Structure formats: C-alpha cells, structure tokens
Amino acid sequence: MKILVAEDDARLRRNIVYILKKEYHHVAEAENGQDALDHTHTEIFDLVILDWMMPKLSGIEVCQQLRNAGFNGSILMLTARDDTDDIIKGLDSGADDYIVKPFKMEELLARVRALLRRKDKVIEQVIQIDHLQLHVDSRVFLYNNKVIDLTKNEFLLLEYLFMNKGRILTREQICIYIWGYDYDVSNNSLDALVKLVRKKIDDGQSKSHIQNIRGIGYKLRDNECFRQREKN
Template sequence: MKILLAEDDARLRKNIGYILNKDFHHVVEVNNGQDALDNAIAEWYDLLILDWMMPSLSGIEVCQQLRNAGFSGGILMLTAKDDTADVIQGLDSGADDYLVKPFKMEELLARIRSVLRRKEKAIEQIIEVEQLQLHIDSRSVMRNNVEIKLTKNEFLLLEYLFLNKGRVLTREQICTYIWGYEYDVSNNSLDALVKLVRKKVDASQDKSYIQNVRGIGYKLRECYVS
C-alpha cells in the first residue's frame, strides 16, 4: 500500500512513518498541507493520512480540494478536535474516517485497515511464524489451531514483532506501538510484558520466539524467521 502522511508534528510523524514503513506500507511524509496536496495530485496514493491543523493548507482544505478533483483513495483525518460538529465537518469534507489525538498506534493501524478494506484493498490478515499463527482481524494467536489467551498489550507486543519479523525494534518503538506516542511507562514495564508473553507462547524454555537485543530492544529470533 502507498500512503501519504501529512503531519507537522515531527515526533509524531516520525513514529507513524516508522511503524507504517516497517509494517506493510510504503510511506511518503510531508509536514504541510500544500506539499500534501501537490503530492496527491502528482501521483496515486491508496491512503492519505492528514493532520487537521497544518501550515499552508489545513487537512480539511486538502481533503476538499482532492475530492473535488476526483481523488477516490482513502482519507484518514488526524485531529485534536473531538467535538461532534468538528467530526461531522471532517467527514463531510470527504474524509473516510478520523482519529482523535492522542491515540495509540494500534488504533491507528486498525483505522487504516478499516479504510483500506472499504476501498477493497487486500491486506495480509494472518501471519505465520513456525507453529504460531497471528490473526490480525480477530486479534488472536493460535498454536496448532489452539488459541493462546493473551491480554490486549500482550497481543500488541507479539503483533508488532510479527509485522516486523527479521528487524530489530527499539524499546521506544515498541512502547509507542503498545502504549501510544505519549506513553509514560518504564523499561521494567516492557521487560515484564515480554516475560509474560514468553511464558505463554514459547514451546521451549531453551529457545524463545522473542530475542533480547542488548542495549537496543527486541526482535523475533532469526531461527523462527523465514
């Protein structure tokens, strides 16, 4: 999937861009509305993620101009406005969905999948690693067709590692994905979560699916990655 991300908050844009690039998307990032409009006119994107308040042109203005020009791809609006009238304005401008800040990255990915499904775009819904099958839609993990009961955060940890199998993920990236970009949790919280997931999914005490990368973060163990 090709996505245009327009967000003037550099930290948030970096976090979203990383997660989408390492997930299943090719992402072009811009920091203002005019660049978003110019890019969307110049080439096709499956989805636009537009911040409501941006320099040059607002997300609403970009959305309206592109819909008037015949753009038929998905549009997801990011906004700090949660008033009903503002939400209606965003949807009436042509947005397919909206997400109120602050939000968790898992919610952003869920909204993206929802918009793309409505646009009849196929996304991988089951990821298999050795004996484990991770089902994105049902938010479940199976081993040999038997479900492993996971909490919400346990699933998010495993989902992020599976989506990025073969890559090392930093602690910051993992915490942002699980607890949101304004997270306030300690390293001990992440380590404790990893320990809980290992106890539930590892078939052997000698070889865990989740490998610690000293001084950086975690990854799926290479022997489990095809």
C-alpha cells in the first residue's frame, strides 16, 4: 500500500509517517501542497492525507486538482476547521473523509483503515504472538482463546506493541499513539498503564511479554523469545 502524507507541521508529519510505516509498505511525505502534487505525478498512491492549510497550495486545491486529473485513490483531509460549511467544502472538493485537529493517532489510524477497506485493500486484522491474539477491527484481545477485558488505553498500548512486535518503541512514540501528539502525561502514567496490562496478559510468568528497555521505552517480546523460554 502506498500512502502520501502532506503536512507542513514537521513534528506532526514525522509522527504520522512513523506510525503509518509500521502498518503499511510505503509512506511518502511532503511539506507543502505543491510537493504533494508533484509526488502524485511520479507515484500512484492508495491514500493521500492532506493538511488543509499548507504553503504554495492548500489541501483543498491539491484535492481538487487530483480529482480533476482522475485520481481515484482515497483522500483524507486534516483540518483545524470544524465549521460545518468548511467541512462540506472539503468533502465537495473530492475528499473522502476528514479529521479535525487536534486528534489522537488511534482515530487517524481508524480512518485510514476504513478508507483502505473501501478500496478492497487487505490489512492484517488478527495479530498473534505466542498464546496472545489481538483482533484489530473488533478491538478484542484473547489470552489462550479467552477474551481479556481491557480499557481503551490498555488496548491501544497492546495494539501499538503488537503492530511493532519485536521493535523497540520510545516512550514518546507510545504516548503519542495513546494520548495524541499534544499529550500532557508523565512517564509515571505510561509505567502505570504498562503495569496494569502486564497483570492481565502475563499470568504470573517470570518473564513479561512487555519488555522494559531501560532509558528508551518498551518492546513486545517476539515468538522466538517464548520458544527459548519454554525450552529452558
């Protein structure tokens, strides 16, 4: 799958690109409307994410030009405008959906999945590690085929770890995914959340599924770690 992210806020753009790269094969980025349009001339994208207000060309102008040129992929608009007339203008310009800033990354990912499903794209819906199973669409988590009750943030933590199984995630990346890019929570809040999740998925085992990487963040142990543990 190919996704283009056009956003002039560098920090927000980097966060969106990082998270999408963990789910999809290819993500390109642009810092203004003209660069976004140029990208679409050389590559075919399944989804284009456009910030409404960008230098050179606005998201609305890029959207209109793409549709006029016959682009049939999905278009998601990022906007700080929540006025009904503005939203209608964005949809009338050819956007398939919109999301109002500030937003949480979980909401963005949900919109992306929905748009790509409409295009009949295949997304991994069930992720299994050892005896743990996470169902992305239905937001259900199973331990030995038994449903485990999770709060919204507990599920988001596991979802992000599962999507990046075996990879080290920094505290900042995890916090952005759970609480949004403008999050205002302490490290203690994340540690407390991890502790609660461990109690629900570790079942008293000596080695937790969620590994603490000192000074960096956390990672989910992969299948090989559990196979080695069972042999020892």
